[in-house]
Amino acid sequence: MPLDRRSGCPINLSLEVFGDRWSLIILRDMIFGGRRHFRELLNGSMEGIASNILADRLKRLMELGMLTKAHDPSHKQKAIYSLTEMAITLVPILAHLGAWGRIWLPTSEELSIRAELLEKGGPPLWEKFMAELRHEHLGTPLDETCGPSVRATLRAAYEAVVAEKAAYVSPAA
Template sequence: MGEVNEPRSECPINAAIEVFGDRWTLIVLRDIVFGDRRYFRELQAGSLEGIASNILADRLKRLLASGLLTREDARAGQRARYSLTEPAIQLVPVFAQLGSWGLRHRPTSRALRARALLLEEGGPALWQEFMDELRREHLGSDLPVRSPTVRERLNAAHRAASS
């Protein structure tokens, strides 16, 4: 697995940036969290930003080493599936806030901003509901299921904005 280096300082912001502060790591996590892409090929094929396979492989190794992902060992002929850990699931509010900032300060497309708007409008209650869904899907939690799920609502908002 990847190596975890000593931090440059004990600052909490630095500690976070050292784990996911490069240009690809949060994008890989975004695609697992929001796109429900759990396999290498899904992550690469579904990448809006066109991540190269060597970069994706490196970021997945780093995320495993930092404890943000786990990987099911695959037998011969099977694909390895990645799952979020609790620390990664707790990034949902960070993604929501980054999306809100991007909505206000960067050019975005109507279709791609729909999910960020829904997360912003839903606030912490929606974020918690989504984190509970992710806990069920990735950690096997037996938290209750609400219908429609947050992911279904996010995808519906995206489809509506795309049409």
């Protein structure tokens, strides 16, 4: 399913790519949540996507060149999804989007941590994060001085909240 091309306007075309309720959510979970497998995306996203829609969107994002799929060597059945450079360059947009939402919408304070960290770090932090994503998803060598991993910091903040929420929804024992 290629683009409709209702017009050649960059904003319109961008909307045709991720102007729906799920595509950006999936990319968010891959970028910030580190999800790489179907099941991780299915159960891991806080918003509860349906499996048929997830399958459809993954396929579509692959056709659009935002994702690639490969076989997990450790599991013949497992597929592993990777971000392309096209998807990785969405980081600044997601950062802006998060910052905007944090100001104007009734976000839950816990879930805003990630957006807040990205906002405070600014473009330099985004670049570092994108370099880490390139390393993880494209195999690009991670150059020189690493310092603390942005990825790990963001994910830890996120996982903490997800775990808390999961515990609330289905308390152990």
